[in-house]
Amino acid sequence: MIQKDVIESANEKAHSALNADYAALGEHLARRGIDINAIKDKVAAYGVAVPSWGVGTGGTRFARFPGSGEPRDIFDKMDDCGVIHQLTGATPSVSLHIPWDKADPASLKAKAQETGLAFDAVNSNTFQDQANQAHSYKFGSLSHSDAATRQQAVDHNIECIEIGKTIGSNALTVWIGDGSNFPGQTNFTRQFERYLDAMHSVYKALPEDWRIFTEHKMYEPAFYSTVVQDWGTNYMIAQELGEKAFCLVDLGHHAPNVNIEMIVARLIQFNKLGGFHFNDSKYGDDDLDTGSIDPYRLFLVFNELVDAEARNAPGFNPAHMLDQSHNVTDPIESLMVSAMEVQRAYAAALLVDREALEGYQEDNDALMATSTLKKAFRTDVEPILAMARLEKGAAIDPVTAYRLSGYRARVAGERPAVSGAGGGIV
Numbered sequence: 001m002i003q004k005d006v007i008e009s010a011n012e013k014a015h016s017a018l019n020a021d022y023a024a025l026g027e028h029l030a031r032r033g034i035d036i037n038a039i040k041d042k043v044a045a046y047g048v049a050v051p052s053w054g055v056g057t058g059g060t061r062f063a064r065f066p067g068s069g070e071p072r073d074i075f076d077k078m079d080d081c082g083v084i085h086q087l088t089g090a091t092p093s094v095s096l097h098i099p100w101d102k103a104d105p106a107s108l109k110a111k112a113q114e115t116g117l118a119f120d121a122v123n124s125n126t127f128q129d130q131a132n133q134a135h136s137y138k139f140g141s142l143s144h145s146d147a148a149t150r151q152q153a154v155d156h157n158i159e160c161i162e163i164g165k166t167i168g169s170n171a172l173t174v175w176i177g178d179g180s181n182f183p184g185q186t187n188f189t190r191q192f193e194r195y196l197d198a199m200h201s202v203y204k205a206l207p208e209d210w211r212i213f214t215e216h217k218m219y220e221p222a223f224y225s226t227v228v229q230d231w232g233t234n235y236m237i238a239q240e241l242g243e244k245a246f247c248l249v250d251l252g253h254h255a256p257n258v259n260i261e262m263i264v265a266r267l268i269q270f271n272k273l274g275g276f277h278f279n280d281s282k283y284g285d286d287d288l289d290t291g292s293i294d295p296y297r298l299f300l301v302f303n304e305l306v307d308a309e310a311r312n313a314p315g316f317n318p319a320h321m322l323d324q325s326h327n328v329t330d331p332i333e334s335l336m337v338s339a340m341e342v343q344r345a346y347a348a349a350l351l352v353d354r355e356a357l358e359g360y361q362e363d364n365d366a367l368m369a370t371s372t373l374k375k376a377f378r379t380d381v382e383p384i385l386a387m388a389r390l391e392k393g394a395a396i397d398p399v400t401a402y403r404l405s406g407y408r409a410r411v412a413g414e415r416p417a418v419s420g421a422g423g424g425i426v
């Protein structure tokens, strides 16, 4: 991974400026009645999972332009994820994708030990066909019209649970590409009945302490209708399945301008928020870097999460994960910056004066209520994040330390270049 002295010497150069910035911010926050160290401790305790597939270069429907030193397998991916955590101190776990990351469980656990990572939710894949697969998912998986195809998809999900058990994971995330491309192609009701029936079989295989997350997505790859298209349908699924079933919110899986923070609030209120796939979006499921387009929306989502945390909302325990596709950047750099953006949104949301906000809400003082949120959002919390990193032995400035380390050039020497042919959606 990264040599410790590289991080230390990079930190040495930035240390005194950070001390000054942290002291100045601490003074400013103290005037607002906020203890900076308490915020820093919360930020330091926060972690977001990295998806194993995120460390490879993504692509568009048209092409993929691979970078150098692309990971060859799950073990290379875990090395890259380990580097992200080493430099940011913010990504203590990795989320595997089966079958892409299938490997011997003992070797996976050994690699996790070596890289200082734990395993987050396991993701199943019934949106593409694998080699030697008996039945094709071209026309669907868990909701397919053919019973044998549905059973194959159920069996795959159960296999994912079995794999997850061997590596200490305790959640399964299910996203399907099932839907239709033409009006009349499928019967909406029968298709959803078949999906629910199949998911009941998967649910029955969940261990006692596991959760299952279902992820809604408005469109793509199906472009006319999608079986699990929105949070309403997702909520129905979680209700139908039972108390171990929760909804997963991928920020990019909504129509433009949808009020995602309100969806989050609704799911919290009815104890069905399972977790997040963080990313950003301009037009659709763009899978852009978290906070790169609309950091205020990310802040507003975290405002709901901090509100729930503050009032001890029952059963509130969402899983946090990044889910992005990096087409033009070094994936390690993008994931580090994104993890920090998530932390930034969390830190800023912790600065909201909730008592004042509640008062303005009760008094219908719309201007002061929204200004209360803006005041928190506008506060530059970077010294808090950087100090949390420094105290963990991570980098004050992770991207600078990463570039100084020469990690990418080093692994490029060990990992052969891969072909850029073909589409590259990940």
Ligand SMILES: [Mn+2]
Pocket (backbone or CB within 6 Å): 215, 250, 277, 323
């Ligand atoms: Mn997702």
